[in-house]
Amino acid sequence: MFEKTVYKKLLSHAFDFPVTVKYWDGQSETYGDGTPQAEIDINKELSMAQIAKHATLTLGEAYMDGDIDIKGSIQQVVASAYRQTTSFMHDKSFLKFIPKQGHSEKENKQDIQSHYDIGNDFYKLWLDPTLTYSCAYFKNDNDTLEQAQLNKVHHILNKLMPERGKTLLDIGSGWGTLLYVAAEEYGLHATGVTLSEEQYNYTKNQIQKRGLADLVDVRLEDYRETTGQYDYITSVGMFEHVGKDNLPGYFEKVNELLKPGARALIHGITGQHIGAGVDPWLTKYIFPGGYIPSVSKNLDYMIEANLQLDDLEPLRRHYQKTLEIWDHNFNAVRDQVREMFDERFCECGIYTCRQLRHHLKLATLM
Known part of the structure; x- marks a missing residue:
C-alpha cells in the first residue's frame, strides 16, 4: 500500500496533460483535468527505489518487457515527462554521483562494436540508402531522408571550403x-x-x-592511434562515444592531426546544460561508455586545445525530423526486425527514438 501511495504522488506531478493510469491491481486513476489523452498501464509493480535511482533505465526496460504499456502517443508522454523534470536537470548537484567516464581503447572498441556491429542488414532496413546514422539536413520540407543526408554531407564539406587534391580525415x-x-x-x-x-x-x-582506391582509404583503428596531418578533418556523430573524461584529449587529438591553418568540422549531439547526457538508458542502449557534453563545455575543450571557433550551427529541428523518419521506417519493418532479434529489441528501438526526440539537442561546431 505504501508503494502505491508513492506511485500516486509521483504520477500526480509527472505530466502536464491529463493521463489515466491503470495499476497492476486493476484500479485506474486519472491525473490532470479534462479528457485523458493517454493511458499508462502498469502491469507489474516496479520498485520505487529503482525508479528513484535510475528512472529512465528502469521505466525504459519495463516498457521493453511489457511491464508498462502506453496507449496513445508515447512521444507525447515522454515529452511531457521531460518537461516536468526540467527543473531537476538544472540542479547540478546530482553530477557528483556520476562515475568517471573515461575508458581505454579496448573498452572503446567493445562499446562501438556492441552498437554498430549487430549487422549491416539491420541498419539497411530503416536507414536511407547512404547508410548515414546521424542527423540529416533538410533544405526543403519535402526532401527525402536520402536527399537530406546528402544535403548534410555537402553542407559539411562546403563549410570547409575544400580545395581539390588536398587531404581529409573523417574520424x-x-x-x-x-x-x-x-x-x-x-x-x-x-x-x-x-x-x-x-x-x-x-x-x-x-x-x-566505386573505383576509389587511389583517393579513399579506411582504417580499423582508434582515433588516438591515428597519425599524420590533414588539410581538413570531419567527425560526425563521434564524440558522443568518447566519454566525459576523454573529451579534452579528443579535441587535442583533432588539433594534433590538423596542418597549421587547416580546418575541422565537428558535428555531434550536445545538451544545453552540463549533465544533459547523464542518462543510464542512453549509456546502456545508445552510447555505451559515452557521454553527451554541453555546448559550453565543448567550447571550453576546443579553446583549451588551441582550436579557434569559426562557426556554430544548431540543427535541432533537423534532428527531430530525422528521428521521426527513422521511427516511421523502423515501425514499417518491425516484423523483419523481430525475426532478426526479438520483440524486446523492437520495443527498445521504438522507445529510444521517442526518448531521443525530447532528450537530446544537436549542434555542429567548427
Missing part, C-alpha cells in the same frame, strides 16, 4: 558516404577511421566497387 567514418562524396565530387584524398568491423568491411567493399 568515425561510419559506412563511408562522406568519404565517397569528398573524393568523387570534391576531388579530395579522403581517409576514414572506424572501430566497427562491419562498417570497415562495408567501406572497403564500396571503395573497390
Whole structure:
C-alpha cells in the first residue's frame, strides 16, 4: 500500500496533460483535468527505489518487457515527462554521483562494436540508402531522408571550403558516404577511421566497387592511434562515444592531426546544460561508455586545445525530423526486425527514438 501511495504522488506531478493510469491491481486513476489523452498501464509493480535511482533505465526496460504499456502517443508522454523534470536537470548537484567516464581503447572498441556491429542488414532496413546514422539536413520540407543526408554531407564539406587534391580525415567514418562524396565530387584524398568491423568491411567493399582506391582509404583503428596531418578533418556523430573524461584529449587529438591553418568540422549531439547526457538508458542502449557534453563545455575543450571557433550551427529541428523518419521506417519493418532479434529489441528501438526526440539537442561546431 505504501508503494502505491508513492506511485500516486509521483504520477500526480509527472505530466502536464491529463493521463489515466491503470495499476497492476486493476484500479485506474486519472491525473490532470479534462479528457485523458493517454493511458499508462502498469502491469507489474516496479520498485520505487529503482525508479528513484535510475528512472529512465528502469521505466525504459519495463516498457521493453511489457511491464508498462502506453496507449496513445508515447512521444507525447515522454515529452511531457521531460518537461516536468526540467527543473531537476538544472540542479547540478546530482553530477557528483556520476562515475568517471573515461575508458581505454579496448573498452572503446567493445562499446562501438556492441552498437554498430549487430549487422549491416539491420541498419539497411530503416536507414536511407547512404547508410548515414546521424542527423540529416533538410533544405526543403519535402526532401527525402536520402536527399537530406546528402544535403548534410555537402553542407559539411562546403563549410570547409575544400580545395581539390588536398587531404581529409573523417574520424568515425561510419559506412563511408562522406568519404565517397569528398573524393568523387570534391576531388579530395579522403581517409576514414572506424572501430566497427562491419562498417570497415562495408567501406572497403564500396571503395573497390566505386573505383576509389587511389583517393579513399579506411582504417580499423582508434582515433588516438591515428597519425599524420590533414588539410581538413570531419567527425560526425563521434564524440558522443568518447566519454566525459576523454573529451579534452579528443579535441587535442583533432588539433594534433590538423596542418597549421587547416580546418575541422565537428558535428555531434550536445545538451544545453552540463549533465544533459547523464542518462543510464542512453549509456546502456545508445552510447555505451559515452557521454553527451554541453555546448559550453565543448567550447571550453576546443579553446583549451588551441582550436579557434569559426562557426556554430544548431540543427535541432533537423534532428527531430530525422528521428521521426527513422521511427516511421523502423515501425514499417518491425516484423523483419523481430525475426532478426526479438520483440524486446523492437520495443527498445521504438522507445529510444521517442526518448531521443525530447532528450537530446544537436549542434555542429567548427
